[in-house]
Amino acid sequence: MIEEFLEYMLTERRASALTVSNYRRDIYRFKEWWEECNQRSLDLSKLEREDIRSWILFRSEGGEVKPSSLNRDLSSLRSLCRYLRSRKIIDKDLFLGISQLKGSKRLPDFIPESRMVGILH
Numbered sequence: 001m002i003e004e005f006l007e008y009m010l011t012e013r014r015a016s017a018l019t020v021s022n023y024r025r026d027i028y029r030f031k032e033w034w035e036e037c038n039q040r041s042l043d044l045s046k047l048e049r050e051d052i053r054s055w056i057l058f059r060s061e062g063g064e065v066k067p068s069s070l071n072r073d074l075s076s077l078r079s080l081c082r083y084l085r086s087r088k089i090i091d092k093d094l095f096l097g098i099s100q101l102k103g104s105k106r107l108p109d110f111i112p113e114s115r116m117v118g119i120l121h
Helices: 002-011 017-038 048-065 067-086 111-121
Strands: none
Touching: 002 017, 002 067, 017 048, 017 067, 048 067
16 A cells, blocks of 8 residues: 555655655654554554554654654655555544644854855945
């Protein structure tokens, strides 16, 4: 089913090859984690919101994964779940109540005074 979704993204949604490659990596990372935790193959039709929440906790433990990377993972899974709903494989929105993580705000880079002189003249 995952490969069907990726083919759909490539052909029908006309996503770039890089986007599809990223979706593949993100989704298979989730699949591998789920199968390791549950000691059985992932059945997408039985996926639950709690599985998504557990994935978020797992990925965010230790602070090694930036919120932007985790948000991309979640975006990939959200797209897969939307596809599964459209195909009537799942019947509920697994991402209801799950929002994007807030990332840290970057401060702007400042131009040193020595460079400002050249800009203003």
